[in-house]
Amino acid sequence: MTYSIEKITTLIGAHRYGENESDVAFILTDSRSLCFPEETLFFALQSDRNDGHKYIPELYRRGVRNFVVAHVPADWAERYPEADFLEVADTLTALQRLAERHRDEFDIPVVGITGSNGKTMVKEWLYQLLSPERFVTRSPRSYNSQIGVPLSVWLMDAHTQVGIFEAGISKPGEMEALRKMIRPTIAVLTNLGAAHQENFGSMEDKCREKLVLFRDARTVVYNADDALVSRVVREANLPGEPIAWSRQDANAAFYVSNVEKRAAMSVVSYIYKGVAGSYSLPFIDEASLTNSIICAAVALQLGLDRETLHRRMGELEPVAMRLEVKEGQHGCTLINDSYNSDINSLDIALDFMNRRPDHQGRRRTLILSDIYQSGEAPEALYKEVSDLALKRGVEKFIGIGPQLCAQAKEIQVSEKFFFHTVEQFIHSEVFRSLHDEVILLKGARKFGFDQLTELLVNKVHETILEVNLNNMVKNLNHYRSFLKPTTKLVCMIKADAYGAGSVEIAKTLQDHRVDYLAVAVADEGVTLRRNGITANIMIMNPEMTAFKTMFDYDLEPEVYSFRLLEALIKAAEKEGITDYPVHVKLDTGMHRLGFDPVADMEQLIDRLKHQNAIIPRSVFSHFVGSDSDGFDDFSARQFALFEAGSSRLQAAFDHKILRHMDNSAGIEHFPERQMDMCRLGLGLYGVDPCTNAILHNVSTLKTTILQLRRVPAGDTVGYSRKGRIEHDSVIAAIPIGYADGLNRRLGNRRCYCLVNGQKAPYVGNICMDVAMIDVTGIDCREGDSVEIFGDHLPVTVLSDVLETIPYEVLTGVSTRVKRVYFQD
Numbered sequence: 079m080t081y082s083i084e085k086i087t088t089l090i091g092a093h094r095y096g097e098n099e100s101d102v103a104f105i106l107t108d109s110r111s112l113c114f115p116e117e118t119l120f121f122a123l124q125s126d127r128n129d130g131h132k133y134i135p136e137l138y139r140r141g142v143r144n145f146v147v148a149h150v151p152a153d154w155a156e157r158y159p160e161a162d163f164l165e166v167a168d169t170l171t172a173l174q175r176l177a178e179r180h181r182d183e184f185d186i187p188v189v190g191i192t193g194s195n196g197k198t199m200v201k202e203w204l205y206q207l208l209s210p211e212r213f214v215t216r217s218p219r220s221y222n223s224q225i226g227v228p229l230s231v232w233l234m235d236a237h238t239q240v241g242i243f244e245a246g247i248s249k250p251g252e253m254e255a256l257r258k259m260i261r262p263t264i265a266v267l268t269n270l271g272a273a274h275q276e277n278f279g280s281m282e283d284k285c286r287e288k289l290v291l292f293r294d295a296r297t298v299v300y301n302a303d304d305a306l307v308s309r310v311v312r313e314a315n316l317p318g319e320p321i322a323w324s325r326q327d328a329n330a331a332f333y334v335s336n337v338e339k340r341a342a343m344s345v346v347s348y349i350y351k352g353v354a355g356s357y358s359l360p361f362i363d364e365a366s367l368t369n370s371i372i373c374a375a376v377a378l379q380l381g382l383d384r385e386t387l388h389r390r391m392g393e394l395e396p397v398a399m400r401l402e403v404k405e406g407q408h409g410c411t412l413i414n415d416s417y418n419s420d421i422n423s424l425d426i427a428l429d430f431m432n433r434r435p436d437h438q439g440r441r442r443t444l445i446l447s448d449i450y451q452s453g454e455a456p457e458a459l460y461k462e463v464s465d466l467a468l469k470r471g472v473e474k475f476i477g478i479g480p481q482l483c484a485q486a487k488e489i490q491v492s493e494k495f496f497f498h499t500v501e502q503f504i505h506s507e508v509f510r511s512l513h514d515e516v517i518l519l520k521g522a523r524k525f526g527f528d529q530l531t532e533l534l535v536n537k538v539h540e541t542i543l544e545v546n547l548n549n550m551v552k553n554l555n556h557y558r559s560f561l562k563p564t565t566k567l568v569c570m571i572k573a574d575a576y577g578a579g580s581v582e583i584a585k586t587l588q589d590h591r592v593d594y595l596a597v598a599v600a601d602e603g604v605t606l607r608r609n610g611i612t613a614n615i616m617i618m619n620p621e622m623t624a625f626k627t628m629f630d631y632d633l634e635p636e637v638y639s640f641r642l643l644e645a646l647i648k649a650a651e652k653e654g655i656t657d658y659p660v661h662v663k664l665d666t667g668m669h670r671l672g673f674d675p676v677a678d679m680e681q682l683i684d685r686l687k688h689q690n691a692i693i694p695r696s697v698f699s700h701f702v703g704s705d706s707d708g709f710d711d712f713s714a715r716q717f718a719l720f721e722a723g724s725s726r727l728q729a730a731f732d733h734k735i736l737r738h739m740d741n742s743a744g745i746e747h748f749p750e751r752q753m754d755m756c757r758l759g760l761g762l763y764g765v766d767p768c769t770n771a772i773l774h775n776v777s778t779l780k781t782t783i784l785q786l787r788r789v790p791a792g793d794t795v796g797y798s799r800k801g802r803i804e805h806d807s808v809i810a811a812i813p814i815g816y817a818d819g820l821n822r823r824l825g826n827r828r829c830y831c832l833v834n835g836q837k838a839p840y841v842g843n844i845c846m847d848v849a850m851i852d853v854t855g856i857d858c859r860e861g862d863s864v865e866i867f868g869d870h871l872p873v874t875v876l877s878d879v880l881e882t883i884p885y886e887v888l889t890g891v892s893t894r895v896k897r898v899y900f901q902d
C-alpha cells in the first residue's frame with residue numbers, strides 16, 4: 079500500500095514545499111534504520127535530546143526525498159532540488175495523524191492491548207492462535223509508545239484481516255493519542271501493576287488512563303477479579319460489550335471454573351457465554367495461565383471455533399522476547415533471535431545487526447527458517463526477505479525449510495545455501511566451515527533452531543553474566559533526563575564497563591550517540607577500536623609507554639601532571655602531530671591525580687600556549703562525595719575551585735574547552751553543576767549511587783545446580799569442616815567460586831543466592847571454582863538456575879555483606895565468566 083506525497087500532504091494538513099511526484103511506502107523516524115530511501119518518508123521528530131532535522135542532509139545524500147518537518151531548511155530549493163518538504167506545526171502529531179488516517183482505511187477487527195504486564199505475550203499468542211488462516215498485522219516486538227504505535231499501525235496493508243496492537247503509557251494523557259490511532263474494536267486490559275506509578279496520583283488514576291483505550295471499543299476485555307478495575311470499568315459507563323474474565327464469579331462472561339496443574343501443563347475449564355469448554359496449555363506459571371485466558375476470550379470473540387482454539391492452545395510456543403548476542407565458535411558472534419519469525423521482526427533484527435559495528439573482514443550471515451505468513455504469496459515474501467537482507471548488508475544467506483528451498487531463486491544474496499532441515503544443515507560442509515562471521519539466527523522453534531544455537535555457541539562454563547542492554551539504555555535516558563539538551567555525556571566504560579563487557583556496551587552506547595566513551599588504559603581503547611567503535615574515546619590513566627598507540631588509534635589521554643604533560647608533548651612532536659586533543663584534570667580535593675587549580679595554573683597555561691602538539695579539549699575534576707549530603711559543603715568548595723581554575727584555562731584559549739565535574743551521583747545530586755559535560759558511570763549499570771537502589775538492573779550473574787545431595791545432621795560441608803550441618807539438609811553444589819568473583823567472605827552463611835526465587839545460603843567455605851548452598855525445603859533439581867545477584871537479588875545485598883561498594887562486586891566478576899547480552 080502506498081500513498082502519493084500529495085495525498086499525505088492533505089491527510090496531515092501540511093504545507094508542501096517542492097513538487098516532485100513520488101509514492102511513499104515506508105515511514106522512518108530514526109535515520110540509522112534507513113533501508114529503502116526512494117520510497118521513504120522521514121519524520122524529523124524533535125525531543126529534548128535530539129532533533130531529527132539534523133539528519134536531513136545525510137538522508138538526502140542517501141537518497142531520501144520526502145521529509146515531514148517543523149521548519150523547512152533555508153534555501154531548500156537549491157540544496158535539495160529533488161526533495162519535497164511537508165511543513166507541519168508538530169512532526170510527532172503529524173505522524174500520529176497519518177496513522178489515524180491510515181487506520182480509517184480498514185473496516186476490520188482490531189485488538190488493542192494495554193496493561194502493566196503481558197501485552198506482548200498476549201499479542202504474540204493471539205497471533206499464534208489466529209494466523210494460520212487469517213492475515214494478522216501486529217506491533218513488531220513491543221512497539222507500543224507514542225512513536226511505536228503509529229509505526230505499527232502503518233504496517234497494515236491490503237492483506238490485513240486482523241490488527242493486533244499494544245498500547246503502552248507511562249504518563250497521564252498519553253492514551254488518547256494511542257486510542258485514536260489503534261481505534262480497537264476489541265480493547266483488552268491485561269492487568270494493572272505498579273509500573274510507572276510515580277507519574278500517576280493513584281492506582282485508580284492510572285487505571286482510568288489505561289481505560290481511555292476502551293472508550294469506543296465494541297468489546298472490552300478485563301479482569302473481573304480485580305476489584306479496582308471492575309469498579310472503574312463500571313463507573314466509566316462504556317458502550318462496549320464487557321467480556322470480563324473471572325476465576326471466582328460464575329456469572330462472568332468468561333468464567334474459569336477450574337485450573338488443574340500437571341507436570342508440565344495446565345488444563346483450563348471455562349464457561350464462555352453459558353457454554354462450557356476446556357483446553358490444555360503447555361505452561362504452568364500463573365502469568366501464562368492468565369494470558370491464555372485473555373487470549374481465549376479474545377479469540378472466541380473474534381469467531382475462532384472452539385475446537386481449533388483448544389487444539390492451538392496446546393501448541394502455543396513460549397514468546398522469546400530477547401535478541402541475544404553470544405560468542406560463537408571459530409571467531410563467530412551469534413545474534414540469536416527466536417522471536418516469532420515474520421518479516422517485521424526480521425527487519426528489526428537485521429537492523430540491529432547492521433547497526434553494530436564490527437572489525438574488518440567479518441562477514442554478516444543470516445540463517446533463516448521458512449516464514450509462515452498467510453496471505454502473501456511465497457515469491458513476493460521471499461523477494462522482500464532478499465531485498466531486506468541485501469539492504470542491511472547480509473553477505474551470506476543460509477535458508478532452512480522447504481519453502482525457502484523452493485524459492486531459492488528469489489534470494490539475491492551472492493553467497494547462498496539452502497537446506498530442507500536443520501539436520502541437513504548441521505551435517506553439511508557449509509555448517510562446518512562457518513568461521514569469523516557475525517551470524518544472525520532467526521528461526522522458528524519448530525525447525526529446531528535451539529539445537530543449532532547450542533552447537534554454534536562456545537561451550538560455556540555454566541556460569542554466565544547476563545547483560546540487559548535495554549535496561550542500560552533506560553538508565554542512560556534516566557540520567558540524560560537531568561541534563562540540558564546541550565550538555566554532553568561521557569560514559570565510563572573502564573574496568574570492562576564495570577564488569578559488563580566494554581565492547582558490546584560501547585556498541586550500544588555509540589548507537590545511542592553518547593559524546594565520549596572513557597576507559598582506564600590505552601589497551602582498553604584499542605580493543606574498542608578493533609571492534610569498530612568510532613566514537614570519541616578518553617583514556618583516564620594513560621601509560622607513558624602507550625602514547626604512540628593512543629595516536630595510532632585516536633585515543634585522547636587525560637593529563638594530570640607536568641611529567642606526563644612533557645612526555646606527551648615530546649611524543650607528539652616526535653610523530654609530527656599537532657593539535658592532539660587531551661583532557662586536563664584538576665585536583666580539587668580528591669588528592670589522587672591532577673594539577674593544582676591554583677598553584678599550577680600559570681605554569682600549565684604557559685606550557686600549553688608554547689607548543690602546538692596538543693590542545694586541551696576538556697578540563698575536569700572529580701567530586702569526592704557527590705553521593706552524600708554530608709559532603710555538600712566540601713563539594714561546593716571543590717566546585718568553586720574548579721570553576722576558578724578551569725575559567726583561567728579557558729580564558730587563555732580561543733577555542734571552547736569543555737568543562738565537566740559531575741559523575742553519576744553528581745548528575746542527580748547537583749544537576750545545576752552539569753556545566754558542558756557529565757561523566758556517567760555506575761548509574762548506567764543500574765545502581766543509583768545516592769541511594770544504592772537499583773534503577774533498571776543491567777547485570778545478572780547466574781549459574782546452575784551441578785549436584786544435589788542429602789547431608790545428615792552432624793556432618794560438615796567444604797574445606798576445614800567449616801560448614802556444620804545442624805539438621806538433615808539438602809546441599810547443592812554450584813560451579814562458581816572465588817576465582818569467578820564470588821567473594822570468599824560471602825561463605826559460611828554470611829550471604830545467599832536465589833534458587834527458584836528462594837534464598838539459599840552459602841554453606842561452608844566458598845572454594846575456588848565451586849560453592850555449596852543450602853537448598854533444604856526448596857523445590858529444585860540438578861540443572862536448575864541459580865541467581866547470584868541481579869534482577870531479583872540486588873548486587874547491593876552482596877556489597878553490604880562484604881562492607882564494600884557495589885562497584886567492587888560488579889568489577890570483580892572474572893573474565894572467564896561468559897557475558898551474554900540481550901535486548902527486547
Ligand SMILES: *Cc1c(COP(=O)(O)O)cnc(C)c1O
Pocket residue numbers: 570618700740741742743757758759760761767
Ligand atoms: C569512574 C569515574 C567516573 C564515574 O563515576 P561513577 O560514580 O561511577 O558515576 C567519573 N569520573 C571519573 C574521573 C572516574 O574515574
